[in-house]
Amino acid sequence: MSAWATEDLANALPAANEATSTAPTRTPQEHGWAEKQNYNYAVYNKSNKEIADQRAASKQTALGGDTDHVAIRESASELPDSQLAGDAVGGLQPGDWSSNAAVYEWQEEFGDVGPRFPELEQQLFGSEFHVKMGLDFKNIAEISVYQEGVVRIQPVLSFAEAGLHPVMLDNIKLAGYRVPTPIQAYTMPAVHQGYDLVACAQTGSGKTAAFLIPILSKLMGKAKKLAAPRPNPATFIPGVSQAVRAEPLLLIVCPTRELATQIFDETRRFCYRTMLRPCCIYGGSPIPEQLNQLAKGCDVLIATPGRLCDFIDRPHILSLNRLRYMVIDEADEMVGADWDQELKKIMSGGDQNTSQIKYLMFSATFNKAARDLANHHLAMDHCKIRVGRAGSTHKNIKQDIVWVESSQKKKALIDLLMSLPPARTMIFVNSKRGCDEVDDYLFNLNMPCTSIHSDRTQREREDSIRSFRTARCPILIATPVAARGLDIANVVHVINYDLPSNSHGGIEEYMHRIGRTGRIGNHGLATSFYNERDSDLGEMLVKTLLETNQEIPDFLTDLIPEGFVPGQGDVSTLKFEMDSDDEAEAGGDTSADAAGGGAWGATTGATGGGDAWGANTGATGGDAWGATSGGGWGA
Numbered sequence: 001m002s003a004w005a006t007e008d009l010a011n012a013l014p015a016a017n018e019a020t021s022t023a024p025t026r027t028p029q030e031h032g033w034a035e036k037q038n039y040n041y042a043v044y045n046k047s048n049k050e051i052a053d054q055r056a057a058s059k060q061t062a063l064g065g066d067t068d069h070v071a072i073r074e075s076a077s078e079l080p081d082s083q084l085a086g087d088a089v090g091g092l093q094p095g096d097w098s099s100n101a102a103v104y105e106w107q108e109e110f111g112d113v114g115p116r117f118p119e120l121e122q123q124l125f126g127s128e129f130h131v132k133m134g135l136d137f138k139n140i141a142e143i144s145v146y147q148e149g150v151v152r153i154q155p156v157l158s159f160a161e162a163g164l165h166p167v168m169l170d171n172i173k174l175a176g177y178r179v180p181t182p183i184q185a186y187t188m189p190a191v192h193q194g195y196d197l198v199a200c201a202q203t204g205s206g207k208t209a210a211f212l213i214p215i216l217s218k219l220m221g222k223a224k225k226l227a228a229p230r231p232n233p234a235t236f237i238p239g240v241s242q243a244v245r246a247e248p249l250l251l252i253v254c255p256t257r258e259l260a261t262q263i264f265d266e267t268r269r270f271c272y273r274t275m276l277r278p279c280c281i282y283g284g285s286p287i288p289e290q291l292n293q294l295a296k297g298c299d300v301l302i303a304t305p306g307r308l309c310d311f312i313d314r315p316h317i318l319s320l321n322r323l324r325y326m327v328i329d330e331a332d333e334m335v336g337a338d339w340d341q342e343l344k345k346i347m348s349g350g351d352q353n354t355s356q357i358k359y360l361m362f363s364a365t366f367n368k369a370a371r372d373l374a375n376h377h378l379a380m381d382h383c384k385i386r387v388g389r390a391g392s393t394h395k396n397i398k399q400d401i402v403w404v405e406s407s408q409k410k411k412a413l414i415d416l417l418m419s420l421p422p423a424r425t426m427i428f429v430n431s432k433r434g435c436d437e438v439d440d441y442l443f444n445l446n447m448p449c450t451s452i453h454s455d456r457t458q459r460e461r462e463d464s465i466r467s468f469r470t471a472r473c474p475i476l477i478a479t480p481v482a483a484r485g486l487d488i489a490n491v492v493h494v495i496n497y498d499l500p501s502n503s504h505g506g507i508e509e510y511m512h513r514i515g516r517t518g519r520i521g522n523h524g525l526a527t528s529f530y531n532e533r534d535s536d537l538g539e540m541l542v543k544t545l546l547e548t549n550q551e552i553p554d555f556l557t558d559l560i561p562e563g564f565v566p567g568q569g570d571v572s573t574l575k576f577e578m579d580s581d582d583e584a585e586a587g588g589d590t591s592a593d594a595a596g597g598g599a600w601g602a603t604t605g606a607t608g609g610g611d612a613w614g615a616n617t618g619a620t621g622g623d624a625w626g627a628t629s630g631g632g633w634g635a
């Protein structure tokens, strides 16, 4: 695929309606799109048992090699009928379960810090598929940070001054992070000082590392004392060796399987060269595979709620009695998706005493239910940190709204894809049927597409994400199952083939979807097909566009708030309604809402506490590395 800039893409965008009128005259491959990939029956039509048997056989072969320190991976590429070279990500091949990805396996004799293993290091950090910081990191770093509640945190300006464990500093360097993002600048000291935390920041602004870095760093200094005993990974044979009960120190709960495996990947990186052993459990993949991983010991557990509760009910397999930290990621989705009972059970630590647990909640949007959950479960003095308005987006995503009648959507889609330079593109639809239909349509036109929705088998789900990540299939059609959290390099175009209606996520869902592009300082384009069926979203959509000075198409100008002049109006006067209930409840200064544009619980420093963090730091890409770590780790 050709290299191109987002500006090229934006300039190439057809004007409204024009997209429906041009028929493709060339094949996708003549236009520069990759060849389409056929469904892989060799992998998907096998039962789990068949694959497990073949893996057992291939493992016998693998055991002959040097597998001392790195977990033995069970790769479909070793299966005799697999012809799938070239689609590996982080050592995993199509057909592999993400929960079996290699982790650093600690040996007692390592002392305090484990040695480096170049092959594993390459898998964890060297992948070309990781998102790299883009040139316009400044647009993220300059967003004002607000603190609410009784505690005020002094942000750090660099990783070096955050009091991190030296191994964590090394791992941050290996990951290529030079300066903390605003949310990280606040969460690092907050965790270091032992506070519970609610954090809200834009999509793609590094929230995962904002909890992983400080928590894992703290645990690194204490792991020997706190962690449960575990077997020697080099000699462990599942089903034969003595299994241990998993007793994690950190539990991370998130709403989707894809997000869980992605957080697992990030955790594997930051646990490198330490005794902290991460594991990942999620629905849809075979329980025995995950049990085998837990049986080797688990200090950091990443989980989706259903599978987690299933395991909590088996206390000989999993116990939360050692738990020190619990993170609820995508907190507002967790409270909104019928997981009330599960969340209650999880947040109360199974049957354990929760007094030793620090709770952290993260999301890019925070609804009232999530805030209520925080107020109920978190310590009274928990920190509330918010980067910009809760639910806002940033300038690095160019948002285009195009009028397309429902009957013309398919044609508009192919015209759009054929009118722009080929680029990794996510297409969101609202239903599973719609997802299959659009996938079939594009596939039959020889587009290199894949798709994901909740009725697909877990193996299909993992492989479609993997082939999108590697750009074997640079077009991914998805239902909202993939709207949140997915962090895939070079996704430069998000298309809302259907817009989310207000009764199905509304503007918050829109914001999460478009946030799959324009991550961590990179630019991206979000094109949305709009017609009269989407009018319930129109008003909020227009305010969202105005907030980052996007162009308002003619058919939406009526919805511009009275008196507001696009490009000139004060965006802080735009009234976003979604959080207003909290202001009334807090009994506070609702003028803060006007100033903060729908801030959550707007009583405190929402105006006065605003802190333009990025303005005075190395946020513009300056190298903020320092020589010392500040020495506060492991205390």
Ligand SMILES: Nc1ncnc2c1ncn2[C@@H]1O[C@H](COP(=O)(O)OP(=O)(O)OP(=O)(O)O)[C@@H](O)[C@H]1O
Residues within 6 Å of the ligand: 130, 131, 132, 133, 176, 177, 178, 179, 180, 181, 184, 201, 202, 203, 204, 205, 206, 207, 208, 209, 363, 364, 484, 485, 486, 487, 515, 516, 519, 520
């Ligand atoms: N300080 C940093 N410097 C460079 N890259 C970073 C930094 N922090 C995080 N990243 C990278 O930025 C990308 C986006 O981070 P992450 O997925 O945590 O975003 P997020 O805020 O959780 O987004 P979302 O709300 O969509 O889930 C990741 O690839 C991550 O590795």
